[in-house]
Amino acid sequence: MDILKQMAEAVIAGDAEHCVSLAKQAMENNLDPVEVIQQGFSKGMDTVGGKFESGEMFLPEMMQAAEAMKGGVAVLKPAIESTGSGSLTEFGKAVLATIQGDMHDIGKNIVKLLLSTSGFEIIDLGKDVKVAVIIDKAEEIHADVIGVSALMTTTMGYMPELIQELQELGIKEELPVMVGGAPVTEEWAKEIGADGYAKDAVGAVRTAKGLAKK
Numbered sequence: 001m002d003i004l005k006q007m008a009e010a011v012i013a014g015d016a017e018h019c020v021s022l023a024k025q026a027m028e029n030n031l032d033p034v035e036v037i038q039q040g041f042s043k044g045m046d047t048v049g050g051k052f053e054s055g056e057m058f059l060p061e062m063m064q065a066a067e068a069m070k071g072g073v074a075v076l077k078p079a080i081e082s083t084g085s086g087s088l089t090e091f092g093k094a095v096l097a098t099i100q101g102d103m104h105d106i107g108k109n110i111v112k113l114l115l116s117t118s119g120f121e122i123i124d125l126g127k128d129v130k131v132a133v134i135i136d137k138a139e140e141i142h143a144d145v146i147g148v149s150a151l152m153t154t155t156m157g158y159m160p161e162l163i164q165e166l167q168e169l170g171i172k173e174e175l176p177v178m179v180g181g182a183p184v185t186e187e188w189a190k191e192i193g194a195d196g197y198a199k200d201a202v203g204a205v206r207t208a209k210g211l212a213k214k
């Protein structure tokens with residue numbers, strides 16, 4: 001089995017030790033760490049989500065899988081940081097958050113890692129963040145872009161609220177919003193008036209750079 005498949009399997013098995021050793025092995029073999037996350041660990045997580053939905057897996061196992069993935073990503077982090085390009089503030093400041101009611105932050109943290117190595121200063125507000133808190137911080141620091149993550153259909157609904165609120169305050173033009181997370185689509189992003197969308201962390205960097213330049 002190739003190493004990326006083994007990584008996905010290790011996440012599904014919730015085997016943190018194996019995730020760590022595979023991540024180390026990937027680094028020794030000079031694999032691209034971002035590719036490893038996207039084609040290895042994340043694929044495993046997709047399977048976990050499917051198994052949870054169909055009742056083949058339960059919450060404790062999903063939590064164990066999440067911990068295993070986090071362990072693997074932690075090993076890859078320094079390699080991603082060392083390939084960073086651009087000075088810290090080349091593209092300005094990005095405020096990041098997982099939206100209100102939503103505790104999923106693995107994807108948001110990967111977006112954060114890549115943005116911070118691509119010339120953005122990151123203000124990470126964490127997870128389960130209220131719309132008002134995101135707006136206050138973005139206004140206070142004159143953010144160049146706001147990035148919001150949602151992993152559940154139930155919490156996605158706060159994204160249009162954020163955009164409406166910015167519109168009502170008359171500051172939407174100054175504070176572009178990009179949205180992402182597994183249930184979010186490009187069509188939906190357009191529908192709610194978001195300025196940008198990306199399906200993964202590599203795309204998030206591209207989108208953020210485009211928005212920050214404006």
Ligand code: B12
Pocket residue numbers: 038042045046047048049050052053059062063065066101102103104105106107108110111146147148149150151152153154178179180181182183197198199200201202203204207
């Ligand atoms: C891991 C996981 C958990 C972990 C989260 C740990 C953590 N610290 O994040 C735990 C176990 C805690 C958890 C809890 C729950 N979960 Co959960 N979870 C998942 C799972 C399996 C994987 C998510 C993940 O980390 N993927 C890996 C990362 C790398 O991918 P990603 O998040 O999509 O991020 C990438 C892109 O989307 C994008 N991106 C992400 N954010 C952003 C932001 C911007 C701005 C941009 C541009 C791009 C971008 O870039 C990222 C990197 O490439 C998903 C299934 C799935 N397929 O998504 C279910 C899933 C999201 N969970 C689900 C559920 C139901 C729950 C619970 C309600 C379960 C329960 N009964 O308690 C709770 C919710 C708690 C809460 N209030 O939030 C459902 C949601 C269903 C729905 N309503 O939509 C899912 C879809 C599983 C399923 N199929 O049923 N979960």
